[in-house]
Amino acid sequence: MYVAVKGGERAIDNAHAWLAEERRGDLGVAELSVAQIRAQLSLAVNRVMAEGSLYDPDLAALAIKQARGDLIEAIFLIRAYRTTLPRLGASCPVDTAEMAVIRRISATFKDLPGGQVLGPTFDYTHRLLDFKLAAEGEVSQAATAPAAMEAVPHVMAMLDRDGMIEAEPLGNDVPADLTREPMELPGSRALRLQAITRGDEGFILSMAYSTQRGYGRTHAFVGELRIGAVAVEMEIPELGFAVEIGEIELTECETVNQFKGSKTEPPQFTRGYGLVFGQTERKAIAMSLVDRSLRWAELGEDYTGAPAQDEEFVLMHADNVQATGFLEHIKLPHYVDFQSELELVRRLRAEVFATQEAAE
Amino acid sequence: MTDQAYNFAYLDEQTKRMIRRAILKGVAVPGYQVPFASREMPMPYGWGTGGVQVTAACLTPDDTLKVIDQGADDTTNAVSIRKFFQRTAGVAVTEATAEATLIQTRHRIPEAALTTGQILVYQVPIPEPLRFLEPRETETRKMHELEEYGLIHVKLYEDIARHGTIATSYAYPVKVEGRYVMDPSPIPKFDNPKLSNSPALQLFGAGREQRIYALPPFTHVVSLDFDDHPFEPSKAPHDCDLCGAGESYLDEVIIDDLGGRMFVCSDTDFCRTRCEAGHLGALGVPVLKGGA
């Protein structure tokens, strides 16, 4: 005898309890602390902050723990939390020229003021599994040097001084905010940059890679990649001046791209820009390539049909919280619609059979 | 009891005002999709975040809420959404369609006729009826502006050319008050006639796609068709095996691996109410009134 499925609520509660048990795993293994995640899985923390659009390493670490290391799930937790926070105001734009850099490289000049600073990078590590880490890891001490007092000017500013790169004058426009207003296309460059910096690292990486392989090629050089801490300041109306309210770590990438110009207009290089929370250089480089490829119209280039040139395609599909939700929703029951399709296909088949019989 | 850590019905007041303004504009222009700044909700996009935001913006503490998915009150996502509002808004809940003041639904319109004062909130995955014909929002917006709906008629007509009939069985497009073509959400086309001239207010929320639209009560809604191929609502040609209903939408349940199946009402409240009133289907068992 058929009995309709009941007990959805108990099933959900039990599933949650089981999930919590699985999250903790083997009780014989020490529990992972949020502080450990924050300190030792810092690149995962950075990704969650960047795509979660909330600069809070402790909350990001907590989200990673709660999500059992599923970073998109952790990003979702942070996003859902962030929307409940009140908006107290907007900070002043951060000045990345004043960044206390831990890493700064330029691919376009051999040496330059401020120097090439390799910093804590995987770049020249040999990708050999380090079995020492499997044992109790020893703390390795890196050599230190006194902090350089010298300013680290932007490579772009140097090119700009000579008129070699398109000017990017300061504007007073209030940038659009896609978390507060529905996205309207075509969007401004600021809106696109916001969407990309929150966008899924894998998606942005693939889009950028596709431009390198010829789907909307922009001939990018990394003019400069810098990582470090910048001060965040806020205007306090009661005081009449800006005060520093904190410090955040950022990765900034500026690319120098194919020049534009004509017989009458002197040629200039063009720009791509990436700025991402935390030490997230793969994302920042990818972002600057995608930014540049989306600028084809304003730079008078041809639309070649490349996915990375297609603003609507990139912006509507970059968000992994949206994408994963909609992708995974197809596991929800759809039996009502499927029933409708079943009836239709049965009827169509019956009609085909009837026609065949009539013909025979 | 409401969870004091969150505002009434979860959303902050500024977000509710934004959603409420969008709902009012949706009501003023029936069938037109109003963009709104959808928020991340504590459930995934695609799982009813649009419906949840519309419901949260509409609920008062005096409401009685019913949540259904596939017509059923006890499907897991319906249970989860109902629990969310019990926790964050402390509202009364019910499974009885007639007792509910606000019903959030996914994929069905209840069988029992709705009444004046009731609100039916639909969860919508893709609000744009032209989306699968034209993927670009910038293009479809223009098509709505210019009432350029030829493409969708061509699609339906191609169905007829290929299959001899319109091969759309759910999310069947409608025209509202002779102006906007609208996606009624993925309800089976069996439910389409209930969209028109309903005494209830119907609100549609698409969270991921950031759109809200509405059908005020007594709004004229027509399913698209052709003179020689008129729209036909359809259902399984059976009666409910539990309650014997002949006019309700049916789920097909596979009961063995030998081709055995039975048909039961998709609307669980409708079916239970009929069984309790003594109706009996071919495979039903009499309900003992007041029994456990």
Added chain:
Amino acid sequence: MNDALLGGFVDAAVQSSHAFRAALSVLSQPGNIRDLSGAVPPAPLSVAAGVLLLTLCDGTTPLHLAGAFDCAPVRDWITFHCGAPLVSAEAAVFALGDWQALQPLGQFAIGLPDYPDRAATLIVEMPALEAKGAVLRGPGIADVAYLSLPEVAAFQANRALFPLGFDCFFTCGTKVAALPRSTYVEAV
């Protein structure tokens, strides 16, 4: 005297939820009249208009005050309780005034052909509000409804713009009614 700091909602979440449902109900059923309460705004603002402002307006919704309603007590009250920027008629998302002061109606936003939602909502303070007078037909109305509109021609002209056009709430004391742009209006 009504202090600008007083007269707001005591329990904003709950009071605004009831107020919104009343507003939704009257807009989706033109001709219906409901009561709004919970705010004590300064004169000449009616209770109903005050409640609507508290429920729908905030720092993101430019508001135009017309005629006698553009006075210091009303401005101060709105600034404190809603934070809505006060603007000219052309820039308004909401506008408040009596029918005469809101003229000419052509100054209000009627939406864009691709975004008809970007149209003004007028809150019209009325000397009386009754379910009789002009004949209403259209979405939200089973057969016909009646409402004591300030005139007929303006609403016929507005309907002719559909899907563009402004939308109206009418307020009188604690009473509220509404007329969306979708309603067909005829004189009795």
